[in-house]
Amino acid sequence: MMHPRQRIQQFLPLLTPELQRAAGFTLTHSHDVMTLSMRAYAQNAGVKPATLHRLAQRLGYEGWSALKNDFIASMTVSAESPxxxxxxxxxxxxxxxxxxxxxxxxxxxxxxxxxxxxxxxxxxxxxxxxxxxxxxxxxxxxxxxxxxxxxxxxxxxxxxxxxxxxxxxxxxxxxxxxxxxxxxxxxxxxxxxxxxxxxxxxxxxxxxxxxxxxxxxxxxxxxxxxxxxxxxxxxxxxxxxxxxxxxxxxxxxxxxxxxxxxx
The missing domain is CATH 3.40.50.10490 (Glucose-6-phosphate isomerase like protein; domain 1)
Structure with missing residues (x-):
């Protein structure tokens, strides 16, 4: 399965300038994607929450929550016991x-x-x-x-x-x-x-x-x-x-x- 960072990098050249700005910010602040609300993250990125929602959809997700969950899942430690x-x-x-x-x-x-x-x-x-x-x-x-x-x-x-x-x-x-x-x-x-x-x-x-x-x-x-x-x-x-x-x-x-x- 493709990591969400790889997905962003793949789609980056195809995005509008506004979505590219949000995508670039996400590549350098992807940890905050998992810890901040969409509104707080949008404020830090200097974009509107709707922009983040459109970015997630352009990347193939239903919305920002799905992209956020994919980041979390990609960084979750394996549940396999010792x-x-x-x-x-x-x-x-x-x-x-x-x-x-x-x-x-x-x-x-x-x-x-x-x-x-x-x-x-x-x-x-x-x-x-x-x-x-x-x-x-x-x-x-x-x-x-x-x-x-x-x-x-x-x-x-x-x-x-x-x-x-x-x-x-x-x-x-x-x-x-x-x-x-x-x-x-x-x-x-x-x-x-x-x-x-x-x-x-x-x-x-x-x-x-x-x-x-x-x-x-x-x-x-x-x-x-x-x-x-x-x-x-x-x-x-x-x-x-x-x-x-x-x-x-x-x-x-x-x-x-x-x-x-x-x-």
């Missing part, structure tokens, strides 16, 4: 093929990150730079990504804390989060209970929330000021964090370059 994945790998019993499939999956995931996060990356950096304090949170399998962001960020900026959950210390940090702070929360399905508690604490004081997560329908992304997305697809029985690390490294590099920080 147990069924493990059983499938045992039945496959082909180490050479698995090796090739793993690297192919990493390549696809990184390419999708490149397309989806280009516009949001700079806006995310601006939010972090304007924060009174930055809190970085990632539990379980997301912890390596969170630690990587914290380690590099802390080299240049002292107003940053890592919420790591050691000795149940998340409550100690969430007491300090205020409305002028930024919470960078990292996670993918299945989302940890701890991350949802930290997220709720940040929301309750109206802190700025930046989500690095696996889907626009992720509970971490819903209500976030800005989200960066990474897929976790792969042939292994466990979700892949390679793309998540890639997004984290890209964010840090853009942050260092944009602000000209030096050791």
């Amino acid at each position: 147990t069924s994945r493990a059983s499938r790998l045992v039945e496959l019993n082909d180490t050479a093929r698995l090796y090739d499939d793993m690297f192919a999956a990493h390549t696809r995931n990184m390419a999708r990150c490149h397309d989806e996060n280009r516009a949001a990356m700079g806006e995310t950096i601006a939010l972090m730079d304007n924060a009174e304090h930055v809190y970085i949170c990632g539990f379980r399998a997301s912890f390596p990504i969170a630690w990587s962001v914290y380690y590099v960020y802390r080299l240049f900026y002292k107003h940053v804390s890592l919420i790591d959950g050691f000795a149940s210390n998340d409550e100690m940090f969430t007491r300090d989060i205020g409305p002028g702070d930024v919470l960078v929360i990292i996670g993918f399905a299945p989302y940890s209970r701890e991350s949802l508690l930290v997220l709720e604490a940040a929301r309750s004081v109206q802190a700025t929330i930046i989500a690095l997560t696996d889907s626009a329908t992720s509970p971490l992304a819903v209500g976030a000021t800005k989200s960066l997305w990474f897929p976790t697809d792969g042939p292994s029985f466990f979700p892949s964090v390679v793309a998540g690390m890639g997004v984290a490294e890209s964010l840090l590099q853009r942050w260092l370059t944009a602000t000209e920080r030096r050791p």
Whole structure:
């Protein structure tokens, strides 16, 4: 099935100038398609809601809702359980093929990150730079990504804390989060209970929330000021964090370059 981004690119030369403007905006802000209402998205794109509806119909959809649902479906993490994945790998019993499939999956995931996060990356950096304090949170399998962001960020900026959950210390940090702070929360399905508690604490004081997560329908992304997305697809029985690390490294590099920080 053709990805909605590919469909837009295919039809782009055939569209009217007004629809091309809406289509171009969608290609660079496709994550917002899944999180914003049609009216809010149209306002950001500088077009009328009716234009978005006509764009969706020109692309072969019944309307904007159908296009939005197609974007969501294209980015939904596979529902296959770890147990069924493990059983499938045992039945496959082909180490050479698995090796090739793993690297192919990493390549696809990184390419999708490149397309989806280009516009949001700079806006995310601006939010972090304007924060009174930055809190970085990632539990379980997301912890390596969170630690990587914290380690590099802390080299240049002292107003940053890592919420790591050691000795149940998340409550100690969430007491300090205020409305002028930024919470960078990292996670993918299945989302940890701890991350949802930290997220709720940040929301309750109206802190700025930046989500690095696996889907626009992720509970971490819903209500976030800005989200960066990474897929976790792969042939292994466990979700892949390679793309998540890639997004984290890209964010840090853009942050260092944009602000000209030096050791």
